Amino acid sequence: MTSPPIEWVVRIGSLISVLGLVTAGTNLVRAPRLPTATRPVTEPVTVCIPARDERDRLPDLIGDLREQRGVGDLRVFVYDDASTDGTAEVAEAASGADPRFSVVRGTAEPPPGWVGKPAACHRVSEHAFAQGRGDGGILVFLDADVRLRPDALTAACAVLRESEAALVCPWPFQQAGSVTEVLVQPLLAWSWAATLPIRLANRSRRPSTAVACGQFMVFDSAGYRGVGGHRAVADSVTEDLDIARLLRTRGRASTLVVAGRSASCRMYEDADALRRGYDRWLWTA
Numbered sequence: 001m002t003s004p005p006i007e008w009v010v011r012i013g014s015l016i017s018v019l020g021l022v023t024a025g026t027n028l029v030r031a032p033r034l035p036t037a038t039r040p041v042t043e044p045v046t047v048c049i050p051a052r053d054e055r056d057r058l059p060d061l062i063g064d065l066r067e068q069r070g071v072g073d074l075r076v077f078v079y080d081d082a083s084t085d086g087t088a089e090v091a092e093a094a095s096g097a098d099p100r101f102s103v104v105r106g107t108a109e110p111p112p113g114w115v116g117k118p119a120a121c122h123r124v125s126e127h128a129f130a131q132g133r134g135d136g137g138i139l140v141f142l143d144a145d146v147r148l149r150p151d152a153l154t155a156a157c158a159v160l161r162e163s164e165a166a167l168v169c170p171w172p173f174q175q176a177g178s179v180t181e182v183l184v185q186p187l188l189a190w191s192w193a194a195t196l197p198i199r200l201a202n203r204s205r206r207p208s209t210a211v212a213c214g215q216f217m218v219f220d221s222a223g224y225r226g227v228g229g230h231r232a233v234a235d236s237v238t239e240d241l242d243i244a245r246l247l248r249t250r251g252r253a254s255t256l257v258v259a260g261r262s263a264s265c266r267m268y269e270d271a272d273a274l275r276r277g278y279d280r281w282l283w284t285a
Contacts, residue, residue: 033258038154041072048079069154139218145267169257171258
């Protein structure tokens with residue numbers, strides 16, 4: 001016979017599971033999605049790509065960016081973050097003679113107190129600002145393993161301006177090519193999909209309801225610089241979430257949209273790479 005304390009634990013656990021299922025179902029139907037057709041972007045759009053040892057995946061993203069439609073004033077800065085595999089060379093080859101693309105070669109490791117990803121994002125954004133790209137317009141951060149359809153940037157910029165947010169995070173479809181990836185990668189989205197009704201979370205200014213994805217981040221440039229950019233989250237292993245929370249503490253909005261029709265990402269090439277990636281992240285955390 002089940003004792004009363006255990007019975008209550010079972011009941012509470014069952015209730016939590018049901019609530020999570022209802023929330024996930026609501027998000028499946030109601031979560032905002034990145035539109036597929038929008039008007040051209042008339043303001044400057046600056047894309048920053050921090051890349052370390054990404055020679056095999058970066059050319060695909062560069063090719064996608066060269067095919068973007070509706071962005072008349074586009075500049076792309078690729079930051080080679082002390083790579084050892086020839087990332088800069090393949091980036092330059094993929095960019096060709098396209099004057100919108102610049103490859104910045106970095107050799108320094110993160111300064112004391114900095115984590116690698118925020119340091120690389122800070123360095124590439126500072127280079128963009130030094131080139132006169134950042135006093136206004138839109139600032140986009142992309143991971144090298146993201147793939148974009150030709151209207152992805154236009155749609156993301158439209159959501160940023162229509163929502164009047166300081167940050168929009170289009171959540172890419174998470175690709176999986178192994179059984180382990182199929183089992184593990186959905187947890188990235190499940191962490192928010194089963195706990196937060198995203199439409200309500202997007203309207204909130206509470207830092208605790210912020211959701212972000214560092215794979216694809218679209219900032220109002222003035223809002224990004226106003227909170228100190230990635231310098232303000234220098235020591236964070238979850239810099240995307242922490243910068244979204246910081247914006248909210250300053251009274252600015254952050255918004256998540258599902259972008260599976262326009263963007264995708266395969267973070268790891270196989271089960272071994274996934275295990276190494278999660279081991280590194282969990283150890284650091």
